[in-house]
Amino acid sequence: MKGNVRGLTPGKHGIRIHEFGDIRDHCRADRTGPHYNPYKMKTPESNIFVKEDGTSDFVLTDKTLSLVGGRSIIGRSIVIDQEPDDLFTRDGRASTTRRAVLCGVIGRAD
Template identity: 40%
Template sequence: MGKGVAVLNSSEGVKGTIFFTQEGDGVTTVTGTVSGLKPGLHGFHVHALGDTTNGCMSTGPHFNPDGKQHGAPEDANRHAGDLGNIIVGDDGTATFTITDCQIPLSGPNSIVGRAVVVHADPDDLGKGGHELSLATGNAGGRVACGKLRKDQLTELWSYLLAGIIGLQG
């Protein structure tokens, strides 16, 4: 089983933890919680680069190894990194589970080392008619991101536990 985690942060107070699991060559299950967002839909994508040195702007475009247009997760013609929208409640938090067959954790199209990005606006799934619909889903600015790291769950739990019991330096 492959496992990974992305810890999302932003200068705007958006935070989240996204877990990825994959059994063999099967679908990848994405579970997460993101807080600090405005209520409603927010585009959710895997971007091509794991570089966050310039915040979320340095994560590159959506992960698109097959050179396709932007689309909905269920579309045959879509970027591999197009995961649709997450739904944020009135409390500013989204809790979600997504399954997808185009985001493996191993092999030539692995998403490990790439960034997970939450956008400011809804993803129109390539159907909005806007000039950016077929490129980005017209999902607006990047409000939080984090690099997907493989097999880091133990390290994350240690970090969280240290923060809870006050051992963090």
């Protein structure tokens, strides 16, 4: 996936795909659900780096996720958090208190 964001604070921000595509109420964690991890694999940190001008152009790759089939990420949400992704936020203990700064529903652009 390719993306670009504008208007964020400089530094590292966690970015993850979440199970549900319900982004109402500023991407509330109880609406977007947990990180989407259909294979229940331990995953590395997933961050983007925002430059001093508040922008980030990024490419995310994941060999286990798909755009088709039963484990497709189409219709799920992608969430960028205020804080970097780390072990504490990844294991779900902080998933209900995270502060999303940007989010969207994943779709295809053909």
